[in-house]
Amino acid sequence: MKKILPFLKPFRIAIAISLVLTLLQTISEVYLPRLMSNIIDHGVVNGDIDYIWSIGGVMLLVAAGGMICSIFASFFSAKIATGFGRGLRDKVFKHVVSFSQDEFDKLGTASLITRTTNDINQVQQVLILTLRVMVMAPIMAIGGIFMALTTDAKLSLVFLISVPILALTIFLIARKGIPLFKVIQKKLDNLNRVLREKLIGVRVIRSFNRVKYEENRFNDANLDLTSTAIKVNKIMAFMMPLMMLIINFSTIAIVWFGSIRISNGDMQVGDLMAFIQYAMQIMFAFMMASMMFVLFPRAQVSATRINEILDTTSSIKNSNNPKSTSSIKGSIEFQNVTFHYPGAEIPAIANISFRANPGEVTAIIGGTGAGKSTLVNLIPRFYDVTEGTVLVDGIDVRKWNLDYLREKIGFVPQKAVLFTGTITENIKYGKQDASDTEVERALEIAQASSFIREMKDGLQTQISQGGTNVSGGQKQRLSIARALIKKPEIYIFDDSFSALDFKTDAKLRAALKNEINNATVLMIAQRVSTVMDADQIIVLDEGKIAGIGTHQELLQSSSVYHEIVYSQLSEEELA
Template sequence: MIKLFRFLKPFKIPIYFVLVLVLLQSMAELYLPTLMADIVDKGVVTGDTNYIWKIGGLMLLVAAGGMICSIVASFYSAKAGAGFGKLLRSKIFSHVGNFSLHEFDKLGTASLITRTTNDITQVQQVLIMMLRMMVMAPMMCIGGIIMALSKDTKLTLVLAVSLPVLVITIVVIARKGMPLFKAMQVKLDNLNRVLRENLTGIRVIRSFNRVTHEKKRFDEANWDLTQTAIKVNKLMAAMMPIMMIVLNLTTVAIVWFGGIRISNGHMEVGDMMAFIQYAMQIMFSFVMLSMMFVMIPRASVSAVRINEVFETNADIQDPAAPVPAKMQKGQVEFSNVTFSYPGAEMPAISDISFKMNPGEVTAIIGGTGSGKSTLINLIPRFYDVDSGKVLVDGIDVREITQESLRQKVGFVPQQAVLFTGTISENIRYGKEDATDEEVDHAAEIAQATEFISEMPDGFHSVIAQGGTNVSGGQKQRLSIARALIRKPEIYIFDDSFSALDFKTDAKLRAALKAETAFATMLIVAQRVSTIMDADQIIVLENGEIAGIGKHKELMETSKVYREIVMSQLSEEEIA
């Protein structure tokens, strides 16, 4: 957790205020028992009413001062804690934004969400308590011991017996609690994962009548977390009764031995009352520490998980001395490229070599698992190749900054992703400063104008989370419009026409041909009809090129391509 405290630098002034105010509050509380002892010994015993009023008034002033310090300290500690949490969330979000897909696969989306929300909240709460209790408790403990010694040295032997019992209790419970807190966070990750899958996959779950099964999965994950939470709470619940037993026995012992010392004339009644108050302050300082130890183990686990995110560096880094990307070309070349996913036994693609030129349409076709999507993910450098090179305008993509590389690319993913906001905002996601005319033009080319105009608010119609209020084909067309509006040098369509009917598909491809005449276009498709007119068709099988050329050439030279065509088209269409 100490590693995370480096993010507290912007909040130095509020923290200094808290420390000073807590010090003043502690001094006020330590001074009050002494004033009370003076009232008893010098005012009540002697019957001096004026002295009682005088010291009583001073006690009220000291108590009011301590209360004001406590209120202001609470305000500043909350301000520092909330600011720390905000900064930490922002830093994690920025750091995670630089991850490659490999890091997302490794840590898991559900876990990253938990770490950014629940884990940071745990650390934030502990920080607020630490600024108050972790500072106040030692002050009260040390100050209380000093003041107790000043009242009666021999009576402090009672504390020498009770304090070690408290310390041992706290240490034992904290050591047993740490593994359980760690297990709780992992199980919370699992619960979040099940819940997230249930919510995002609700259509599939209902269509296959698996609601009961998913409820059972959630109940199992929930029960697993609950059982661990019960164990932790039982363990931590044992702390307070033990504390109170020791506290009460200590009070009884002080009164017992203090009474003996008063009867022997070695101690005054007021001093014994003050001693009891100081003993209570010392004991309660350990109670405060015990409360901290209830939260610190869980926060420590959370801090480790947060640090794990910060210590996870993206596999894909910008070069130290990047080569300036060339402007307005867009030539792409694969030179003997081989790539394997982490932990995979076999390469996803092997020894891939081909070239795509501006003004040409290159299509990739192949069976499921042939490596089509893997191949196109290497162009915007979502992954790095194991061997070989991916060149853009003759420059290895690893020698260009990711920002300048991706600025050249208009990417339409296989699964169309829309964001909460208006249709116009979703299209402008490709170019933030696009004019209304550019938005209209991109939508028209993508064949989206018709259905947009039928919506209640047109381009200002709101897209629901995940695009649930538009169809699959409408999602794809909006995704295509988003790519078109940035006018990139390289267009990548990853099976982006699959949800379109043949008529819309044909109209869209005709419009795209004129719009992207000077750009490099790469289309991944399952339909042969979509790619028959491509300048170059690459046939993939088991991660290797099984054929490359135009439609007619491949019909004669590639058995794999011929089988794909014959499975989709009639003899008349082939002819």
């Protein structure tokens, strides 16, 4: 909890006001039984109506003041907690955005979502209670004990038995229940993971007729969470009945011994009634403390999980090297590059060396799992190399400023990603200040204009979540247009033509030639027809280079490329 407390600094004045108001509210509640005792002992017993009215008026003023303080204290504590939650969520989100892919792989997307929403909400709710209870409970307990002692010291001996029993009960129940809260959060992560997989993979689930299987998976995760929640709630459910039992027995003892003292003339009726009220306040203070015992451990677990995010530093370090502000021309060079995924026994790519120059198209081809996407992911530093060096304009990419480097790269991922919003907004994601003419030009080159014209709202057509209202090929063309509108110095097409038919593929590549003829282009493809015209083709096989050259050169020198070509093209097509 200590590490997230600095997020309360902007609310120091509001916290001080809330605590003062809570203090005044508590003092008013502690003082009211004394006034009631005076009314009974001096007003009712003596029949002094004027005294009853005067003290009754004071009671009304004290009660009204306490109510006003309570209302404003609740307002300020809610404002502080929600502001704290907003600031913490903002910090966590910005920190997560800075993560490399390694950190996402380690923490998991489902867990990151849970921590950013549910865990912060848990801390926020406990903060509201803390701002009230941490002042109210101790003052009410201490004030109640002090007022009870001044009312009748001998009768206060009842608390020597009831209070320790009450405290021990809270301690034993809390010790049993606290460890289960951490288990609940982990099981909530698992439930979110299963649900997320189900929602993302709904088409695959339906196509393989595995709906029932996924329902059972979700039910298992749901029941696992539910059973643990029921278990901890059963334990915590004992707290309130046991506390009420102790309080009721304490009240019986107070009334029993108090009546004896009244009959002996050692105590007055008003004092006994006031004493009972003070006993209730003391017990109520312990009840409020018990609520903190129930909720605080869960908030502590949530705070620990939030701290894990804030303490995680990205393995990709940004550079402040002055060289990183120089202009990028676009040349790319790999020098003996090897990369291991965390925990992998063998490298994804090994000893890769090649050069890609501006004005040239460098195609990368190879079988599934050959390391093609891994290779291009090293250029914008989604991952950092394990060994060797990736150079852009002769400078190690680790020495470039990340924002500047990525601004100069137009990246089209293997899996096309669109965001909710209009088509125009999705294209302008690549260049926010782009004009409508630039948007239309990018769509024309990407061969997307034809299907957009057929849409009712054209460029203002809303893209649904995940782009589910457009086809795979349409998604890819929109993703390509988004990269084109940037007019970057480096283009990376990660198997971006796989969902296109041969005719659209050919037209798109022809349109791209004039548009990106001065840029460095890296093009991953599965089709030989897509890479045949490249200035150089890199053939990857099991993470290693199996050949570099033009189409004709590789047909003669690379058996791997020869095999790929003859598996896709006929003799007539090759001729």
